[in-house]
Structure formats: C-alpha cells, structure tokens
Amino acid sequence: MSASSGLRGTCDVCLHANNEHNTAPCPVPRCKNRWKQCQVTGGCFKRSNNWSRRMCYACKAHPAVKDDLDFGAQGQRDVTRAQRADYKDTGTAGGDTSSGEMSSPAPSSPD
Ligand SMILES: [Zn+2]
Numbered sequence: 494m495s496a497s498s499g500l501r502g503t504c505d506v507c508l509h510a511n512n513e514h515n516t517a518p519c520p521v522p523r524c525k526n527r528w529k530q531c532q533v534t535g536g537c538f539k540r541s542n543n544w545s546r547r548m549c550y551a552c553k554a555h556p557a558v559k560d561d562l563d564f565g566a567q568g569q570r571d572v573t574r575a576q577r578a579d580y581k582d583t584g585t586a587g588g589d590t591s592s593g594e595m596s597s598p599a600p601s602s603p604d
C-alpha cells in the first residue's frame with residue numbers, strides 16, 4: 494500500500510503532515526471512530542530506537558481492536574470531529590504517546 498494517504502492538514506497529535514498518516518475505521522459495528530497511524534518511523538516517537546509506527550489516534554471506546562485494523566482501505570478520511578474535540582479537552586487521543594507507550598486507558602472494571 495502507498496505511504497501517502499493524501500489527507501490534508503497536519504496531525505494535531507504528532508504535528509506531522511496528515512499525508513504521512515493512514516487511518517482505519519474502527520471495526521466495531523456502528524462505531525464511527527477512526528484509528529490514525531503515523532507512517533514516519535524513527536522520527537515520530539521521540540526515542541531513536543523505536544522504529545514502529547505510532548498510533549496517534551485510537552478509538553477510546555474499543556482499545557481491544559488495535560490488532561484488527563485495515564489501514565490500507567481506499568478513501569482515507571481523518572478522524573472524526575468528536576475525536577478531535579475530545580483530544581482538545583482531555584489531551585489524550587487514546588493512541589501511543591510520543592515516548593512509545595500506549596496512554597493509560599480510562600479505569601474500568603475488567604469483565
Ligand atoms: Zn500523527
């Protein structure tokens with residue numbers, strides 16, 4: 494798949510160009526959230542030894558589907574307005590932090 498998504502603007506989480514990102518719809522039925530991954534390896538995480546791709550936005554409602562995403566889909570779209578508003582409010586987008594770790598999910602009882 495192509496590394497360029499064609500998305501315009503910049504990512505409000507990592508500040509790289511949106512064109513360097515790919516997004517995937519959350520696979521959970523009826524969920525409108527999107528996952529957003531930065532394709533800049535070795536430069537998006539602040540740690541120089543981390544060559545994995547950074548997940549800038551995740552679906553905060555369904556973090557468990559992280560390994561079941563399709564970033565190669567046609568018709569790339571940016572994350573939803575609600576997700577961007579939530580990031581502005583909370584400072585967490587649900588994805589990986591710049592140091593490489595997943596930001597801690599909201600406390601919830603496991604079941
Ligand atoms: Zn980003």
Ligand SMILES: [Zn+2]
Pocket residue numbers: 519520521524525526552553554555
């Ligand atoms: Zn979801």
